[in-house]
Amino acid sequence: MTAAIPQPTHDPEADVPTSVEAAISPGPKAAVAAAETAPSPTVAPPPAPPVPPSRTPAPRAAAAPVDPGTDASLRAMDATIAARPTAMLPHISIHCFPASEASRTPFDAFAADRRLARATVEIVPGGLSAAARRYAQEPTANLVIVESPDTAEALLFELDRFAEVCDEGAQVVVVGAINDIALYRALKGRGVADYMLAPARPLALVDVASRLFNPDDAPARIGRVIAFIGAKGGVGSSVIAQNVAWRLSETSGADVLLLDMDFAFGASAISCNVDAQRGMGDAMREVERLDGALLERLLTRRGKHLCLLAAPASLDYDQEPHPADIERLIEVARRAMPIVVLDLPHHWNHWVRAALLQADAVAVVTSAGLAAMRNASLLVEQLRTLRPNDAEPRVVLNQFGAQRRNELDLKDVKATLNLTPGFSFDFDPKLFGAADAKGAMIVETPGGRKLGPTFDALAADLTGRTKAPTKSGWSLQSLFSRKG
Numbered sequence: 001m002t003a004a005i006p007q008p009t010h011d012p013e014a015d016v017p018t019s020v021e022a023a024i025s026p027g028p029k030a031a032v033a034a035a036e037t038a039p040s041p042t043v044a045p046p047p048a049p050p051v052p053p054s055r056t057p058a059p060r061a062a063a064a065p066v067d068p069g070t071d072a073s074l075r076a077m078d079a080t081i082a083a084r085p086t087a088m089l090p091h092i093s094i095h096c097f098p099a100s101e102a103s104r105t106p107f108d109a110f111a112a113d114r115r116l117a118r119a120t121v122e123i124v125p126g127g128l129s130a131a132a133r134r135y136a137q138e139p140t141a142n143l144v145i146v147e148s149p150d151t152a153e154a155l156l157f158e159l160d161r162f163a164e165v166c167d168e169g170a171q172v173v174v175v176g177a178i179n180d181i182a183l184y185r186a187l188k189g190r191g192v193a194d195y196m197l198a199p200a201r202p203l204a205l206v207d208v209a210s211r212l213f214n215p216d217d218a219p220a221r222i223g224r225v226i227a228f229i230g231a232k233g234g235v236g237s238s239v240i241a242q243n244v245a246w247r248l249s250e251t252s253g254a255d256v257l258l259l260d261m262d263f264a265f266g267a268s269a270i271s272c273n274v275d276a277q278r279g280m281g282d283a284m285r286e287v288e289r290l291d292g293a294l295l296e297r298l299l300t301r302r303g304k305h306l307c308l309l310a311a312p313a314s315l316d317y318d319q320e321p322h323p324a325d326i327e328r329l330i331e332v333a334r335r336a337m338p339i340v341v342l343d344l345p346h347h348w349n350h351w352v353r354a355a356l357l358q359a360d361a362v363a364v365v366t367s368a369g370l371a372a373m374r375n376a377s378l379l380v381e382q383l384r385t386l387r388p389n390d391a392e393p394r395v396v397l398n399q400f401g402a403q404r405r406n407e408l409d410l411k412d413v414k415a416t417l418n419l420t421p422g423f424s425f426d427f428d429p430k431l432f433g434a435a436d437a438k439g440a441m442i443v444e445t446p447g448g449r450k451l452g453p454t455f456d457a458l459a460a461d462l463t464g465r466t467k468a469p470t471k472s473g474w475s476l477q478s479l480f481s482r483k484g
Contacts, residue, residue, distance in 0.1 A: 266311025273439025276310035368407035
């Protein structure tokens, strides 16, 4: 039998990733090797020769699965995956074959992930047997994920049968119950792209798919995208976005790109006190040939590290952007810059939704007014639906105290949003007005330095970095406790 699963061209043992080594304990071979090298008066017996796979399937008794919910290392892996920047997967076909209906839930969560918005995903319970039956009649998907509760011998037997109908070039990922590095190496030797322990974890599946189909988008090569959107016009979302971008550019030592995506009335150039000759309108008109070099020519710098793609200074660009064009703009930007900040307008349409799906973290800026809180609640719920495997959207409470008689108190804010806003900025029209009039950032304005730690903490939270040092005795909770 000639296996159709593509064979590796290098030593499969060198492919064991850190995450798999952390999750899979050494098998019998590793145990024997350890015994041979350990000092002992008794000579360990040599390992038994490997038994070739039988052509008769082994008993169907499943090994006890490892529960990642009780494994701190797997939880830490999921947290790491969630924190790292990940680009959208390309237009590929993905077929998932859970062992049964009872185990399909994580595959459904995987299929709902925002990074798979372009991919076509099908879920067919039945494991390797169902996959073999399907591909005997039709071409293999680009990515095939199969789950097997079987013993190692039965799994390899079923995989050999599956190889007879698997098209060359397809990427195959196996989810199994056997916690053994020897099995992992045997699967790699048969050309399996990756192996993970059952039950499947949605974020781990996203990570595997991204590594297989976005090899040029390793986390070290693509930037983190942060999106700001206001719950209502006038709540100060652009001001918060601009100041976070500025603080990141000053404290991180890396270039930060601010995209002003209010095509009609964006005022970032004025707020940053720069003369932007070219900007967002030019980028959208030439989006099909946009690359890093062209993007660089359209940027305006403020200081050493803040780059601005300003909104058009006129109403000549009156086209509704296509979502695919927005996706391309953000993809080019994140490959050119380590941090990208999206300043989104208070709109809800297809291209705004596309931008939010591209972002690694989202901040909803709102006031405590009734209308703003209603909209913030709708946005938070929609973002939870669109981004089921991501962290909760951050809620920034701005202009707090502006309408003391008519705004919600903090208890009602928490109840309305079903979460606690992590950051708060008091209503200070004198300070914010002075910064706006001078085209300066808040911390550059007299009296604005006191807000530096809050902006730094918000920036650190959105980028996944360690929180910036704060003043002695200051905490985010204290902002709420003194008002609640």
